[in-house]
Amino acid sequence: MALNFPNPSRSYDASRHCVCFWGYDNSREIAFLIDDAVTLKLGGVTGSDEPAVLAAFDTHRDEILQLAKKAYGGGPQCRYIIS
Incomplete structure (x- = not known):
């Protein structure tokens, strides 16, 4: 199964100056932070x-999700930063 984003929630982290959102690869939750x-x-x-x-x-949600998929690429990490 490929990375998907069934949950549209996102939040702003003022201390990191980024938006946080989550994707899922099977049952694995992957956190993304975009500056x-x-x-x-x-x-x-x-x-x-x-x-x-x-x-x-x-x-720009669709464009950002494409950036997240590119950053993820099936890797082993549980958190990715898009900067």
Whole structure:
């Protein structure tokens, strides 16, 4: 089974300046963190506070999930950082 993202939840981690979201490979949960700078660089949203970063994530969710799949590649880690 390939990596999938059945849970649309995401959260902003202000201490790490990133959005956290989760994917699953079979029963294995994989955490992903994407730097807010990367999220905002995708465009379409103004501001750099938590609501703006989450809005940018939501706007570009499909593109971000593709980045996550590329970063994962079936590897052994349980957490991946997209920066």
